[in-house]
Amino acid sequence: MAIDHTTVERTAHLARIRLEDGDAEDLYGRLNEILGLVDQLQQADVDGIEPMAHPLDLDQPLRPDEVTASDNRDKILRLAPAEEDGCFLVPRVIE
Amino acid sequence: MSWEAVIGLEVHVQLAADSKIFSGASTRFGSEPNSQASLVDLGMPGTLPVLNEKVLDMALLFGLAIDAEVTGHSVFARKNYFYPDLPKGYQTSQFDHPVVGKGHLRIVLDDGTEKTLGITRAHLEEDAGKSLHEGFGGMTGIDLNRAGTPLLEIVSEPDMRSGTEAVAYLKKLHSIVRYLGISDGNMAEGSMRCDANVSVRRSGETAFGHRTEIKNVNSFRFVDKAINHEIERQIDVLEDGGRIEQETRLYDADKNETRSMRTKEEADDYRYFPCPDLLPVRVTDDDLQRLRADMPELPDSKRARFVHDYELSAYDAHVLVAERAVAEYFEATVSAAGGEAKLSANWITSELLGMLNREELSIEHARITPQQLGTIIRRIQDGTISSKIAKQVFEAVWNDEGDPDTVIEQQGLKQMSDSGELEAIVEQVLADNAEQVEAYKAAEPKKRKKMFGFFVGQVMKATGGKANPQQANALIEQKLEQ
Numbered sequence: 001m002a003i004d005h006t007t008v009e010r011t012a013h014l015a016r017i018r019l020e021d022g023d024a025e026d027l028y029g030r031l032n033e034i035l036g037l038v039d040q041l042q043q044a045d046v047d048g049i050e051p052m053a054h055p056l057d058l059d060q061p062l063r064p065d066e067v068t069a070s071d072n073r074d075k076i077l078r079l080a081p082a083e084e085d086g087c088f089l090v091p092r093v094i095e
Numbered sequence: 096m097s098w099e100a101v102i103g104l105e106v107h108v109q110l111a112a113d114s115k116i117f118s119g120a121s122t123r124f125g126s127e128p129n130s131q132a133s134l135v136d137l138g139m140p141g142t143l144p145v146l147n148e149k150v151l152d153m154a155l156l157f158g159l160a161i162d163a164e165v166t167g168h169s170v171f172a173r174k175n176y177f178y179p180d181l182p183k184g185y186q187t188s189q190f191d192h193p194v195v196g197k198g199h200l201r202i203v204l205d206d207g208t209e210k211t212l213g214i215t216r217a218h219l220e221e222d223a224g225k226s227l228h229e230g231f232g233g234m235t236g237i238d239l240n241r242a243g244t245p246l247l248e249i250v251s252e253p254d255m256r257s258g259t260e261a262v263a264y265l266k267k268l269h270s271i272v273r274y275l276g277i278s279d280g281n282m283a284e285g286s287m288r289c290d291a292n293v294s295v296r297r298s299g300e301t302a303f304g305h306r307t308e309i310k311n312v313n314s315f316r317f318v319d320k321a322i323n324h325e326i327e328r329q330i331d332v333l334e335d336g337g338r339i340e341q342e343t344r345l346y347d348a349d350k351n352e353t354r355s356m357r358t359k360e361e362a363d364d365y366r367y368f369p370c371p372d373l374l375p376v377r378v379t380d381d382d383l384q385r386l387r388a389d390m391p392e393l394p395d396s397k398r399a400r401f402v403h404d405y406e407l408s409a410y411d412a413h414v415l416v417a418e419r420a421v422a423e424y425f426e427a428t429v430s431a432a433g434g435e436a437k438l439s440a441n442w443i444t445s446e447l448l449g450m451l452n453r454e455e456l457s458i459e460h461a462r463i464t465p466q467q468l469g470t471i472i473r474r475i476q477d478g479t480i481s482s483k484i485a486k487q488v489f490e491a492v493w494n495d496e497g498d499p500d501t502v503i504e505q506q507g508l509k510q511m512s513d514s515g516e517l518e519a520i521v522e523q524v525l526a527d528n529a530e531q532v533e534a535y536k537a538a539e540p541k542k543r544k545k546m547f548g549f550f551v552g553q554v555m556k557a558t559g560g561k562a563n564p565q566q567a568n569a570l571i572e573q574k575l576e577q
Contacts, residue, residue, distance in 0.1 A: 014364055016177050053170040053192070053369045060374040065112045065149035068119030069133035076137060077129065086128035087227060087236030090179040094228050094235070 002032050097298045098333075100326045101306075102255035102291060106268055108247045108278045109222070109286040110153045116221050116245035117144030117187065117373075124284060132224075132239035138183030143372055146171075150245040153277035154194045154219050155378060156386050157247060160271055160393055161214055163198025167378035171219075171370040179237050180224035188248075190367040193218035194376070200271065201395060202263040203413050212264055213252030220246050247277070253292065253303065258322035262315050265289060266417070270394050274419045282313050289313060291322055294339070295329045304329070305339040309353055312346050321346035325353050397422055405429065405436035414444050420458045421448070424465050431469020438472045446489055462493045470499040484508050484560055510563045517554075517562055521570045524553045535575060547571070 008028050012019050019027070073086060082089035115122055118135035135142045158165040172190035195217035203209050224239035249268060255261045269287060272278040280287045294306035307329070312321045324346075329339050344353040392400075394416045401412040401422075416422045421443070428439040447468065451461060471488050474480045480488060480503060491502040503509060511517045525532050528550070535546045550571045554562055 010364075014175070014366065053375045054371065054373075056374060058374050059377040060146050062148035062151065063119070063145045065114050065147050066119060067114045067121045069114075069121070069131075069135075071130045072132070072134065073127070073129045076132065076134075082234070084231055084234075084236060086130070087231070087238050088129070088179075089231060089234045090237055092228065092233055092235050093179055093226060 002035060003028070098295045098326075098330050099298050099300075100256055100322075101253045101294050101296065101303055102257075102261050102322060103253040104251045104255070104261060104264060105290045105292070106249045106251075106265065107222075107288040108249060108268070108272055108280070110150050110245040110247055111276065111278050112147055112149050112153070112245050114147060115243035116147050116150050116219065118243055120243060122244050126240055128236070128238035129240060132242060136182070136239060136243035144187065146373065146376065147245065150219060151194070151376065151378070152382075152386060153245075153275070154217065154247050155383065156275050156390065157217060157249075157272065157277060158195035158198065159383070159386060159390060160275055161195075161198035161200050163214065163217070164196030165194070165378070165383065166192075166196060167380070167383070168192060169194040169218075169376045169378075171373040171376075172367045173370050174220075174365045174367055176365060178223065178226075179235065180226045180239070180242070182224065182239060182242060186220060186223065187370055187373070188220035188367075189218035192375075200264070200267050202260065202267050203409075204259065204263055207409065210254075210260065212254040212260075215250045215252050217247055217249040220248055222246050253294075258319040258326070261291060261322050262319045265315060265318055267394070270417050270419075274391055274393055276391075282315070285313070287313075289318055291318065291325075293322055293325045293329070295326055295333065304333075305341050307339065307341065307353075308343045309346050310343055310356065317346060317348050320348075320351055321353060324351060328353065391419070394419075401425075405440070407436060407440050411440045411444055414448075415440060418458060424458055424461070427465030428469045428472070431466045432472035433469075433476070435469075435472050435476060438475065439469070442468060442472060442489075446486065450493065462495070463489065467492050467499055474499060474503060478563065479503065479509055481510055481560065481562075481564060484510070487560075508561065511558060511561050511566075517558070517566060518570055520557050520562070521554055521567065521574055524550065524557055525571075525574055528553065532575065547575075550575070 005024055005028055008024050008031060009019065012024075012027075077083045077086070077088070080088045110116075112122060114120060115133070115136060118133040120131045120133035120136055123131065135144055155165055157163075169189060170192040171187055173185040174188045174190070175185045177184060193216040195214075197216065198214045199211050200214065201209055201211050222241050222244040224237055224242040227236040227238060230236070251264065255264060265287075269280045269282075272287075273280050278286055282288075289312050291309045291312060292306050293309060294304040296302065296304045307325060309321050309325055312318045325344065332339060340355075343356040345356045346353050397416040398409075398412045401407050401415060402409055405412075407415070415425045424447075425439060425443050428443065429436045432439050447458075447461065447463070451458060456462075468489070471480075471485050471492070474488070475482055475485050487506075488499050488502050488508060491497070491506065492499055496502055497505065531546065531549060535543060535550075538546060551564070551567060554567045554571065555564075558567075
C-alpha cells in the first residue's frame, strides 16, 4: 500500500497540521517508507490469532462511581489565554 | 407511485451515574461553568482515564434488557476530530467491539399492531463540553462540565417505516431505560437525544435509497414531525427527477422543516483506533449473573402479567406499564381497592393521568395516594357513593380537603340509601313537572327514553347527585306507570 500527495495533505488537514511548501514531498517519501514496513508486517501469518486491542495482556480496572475530583476551575482557567464568566474563550465557532 | 420510508435512529442516553465515565468529577446538572471539569476530562498530560464500574453495569443491564449479545469483551477507541468543546482532540468511544451487540425490542402502535425492531449495537462513550455562542462579545465560551459525562449510544436497525413507528421505538427505549434506572430519560435536559436516518424507496424495492441524517430531534412530538416532513421532502425531490444528497439536516421546529447543515461530500474521517490509555474491558459470567438477578420486571412482561392476572385490556395494560411508577401506583391502588383491578385501571388512566397531565405533574407528585384512590373505589363498590360523586371526592382529596371517608362524611356525599326519602323526592319532582309527565304518558314508547332521562336528571338535581341511580330509575319508572 502506498499513498499519494493528496492523501498526505488530507491527513494533515484532518490532524490540523500545517504543511509548508515542500513538506508534503518530504513526508510523502517518509510515510511511504513506514507503510512499506507495514506491508511487511501484513505478510505475517495471523490465522487463528485474535486481534490485540492493547499490548498489555490485562483487563481494564474499574473504579467505584464516586465523586472524588474537586473544583479546579480557578487553576485551569489561569492556563487559558482568555476567559470570561468562568468559561474558556475561543474565536467564535458556529456552523 | 407509492413510496416506502426506511428509518433508523441513533439515540444518546445519558447514564445516571454520580461521577463521569472516566474521572471522579461530578455529573451534576446546572453547576457553575467549568467547576466540574477534572484534569482527566481536560486531557491534561500525565492523567489516565479509569472506567466507572456503574456505567459499565448500566450498559450491560441495557444489553440484557433487549436480549442482546453481550460478549463480555469490549474495547474503547478514539474518535478523532477537532472542536473547541472537545479538549482532548478525540472522543473516547467504542468502535468495532461495543459493549452491547445485536438485540431487539417490541413496540405496540396505537391500533394495537405489534412489531419487533432490531437494535444493531449500543456503545459507551463520553460526552463533549458545551459551546456557548451568545453573550461573549463575538467570541465563543466553552464550559467543559459536560465533558466526560457517560453516554450510551443506541443504534437501531433501519427497521422503522414511519414517524409513528420511530416515536413508538423512542418511547419504548425511554420506558426501558427508566425501568432499569439507568437514565432519567429527560429529553428537555438532553438526557436523551435522538438523530434520525431517513431514506425513501419505491415500494417493493429492497435496496436502500440515499439517506439523510436529521440531527437533534429532541422531543417525541418533533421526532414524528421531523421524520414525516423529511419523508415528504425526499419524495418530492425524487418525483421531480432530482436526487437525494447524503447530508446532515437540522430540524427547525418553528418552521416545521429540515434544512441542510453540511453535505457529506468530505465524509467525516474519524480515524478510529483503539485507545492506548484504556485496556480492553472484560466482563465475567458472574458479573452478568449478578446483573440478571438485579433486573426489574420490564414493561413487556409487566404488560402480559397485567392482562393475565388483572384481566385488563391490552390497551389499558400498555398505558399503565409505560412508566414504572404508574404501574406500581396501579398495583398499590388495586390492593387498596380490595382487588378491584378494572375500576382501578379506569380511574388511573382517565382521572389520575388526565389530572397529572393538566397540572403537568409526574406521578411522583400526584396529590392523591393509591390508598386514598383505593378507598374511593371501595366506596363506589359498596354503594356509599355514585361514580359521579366519586369524581367530586377525588378532586376534594386532590385539593387537600381530607381523606375520602372524611370528605364523604363532612360534605354529606353519601348516596341516599333510604328509599322512603328518595320516593318522596321523586314524587315531588313528578308533581312539579306535571306537564312533562302528561307528555310522557301520551308519547310513543320510542320517544319515551329521552323524556325519561329528563326526570332522572331532575331527581339527581334535587338530591345533589346523591340518589342511587338504579334506585332512582326504578322509582321513577314505577311512579310514571301508575
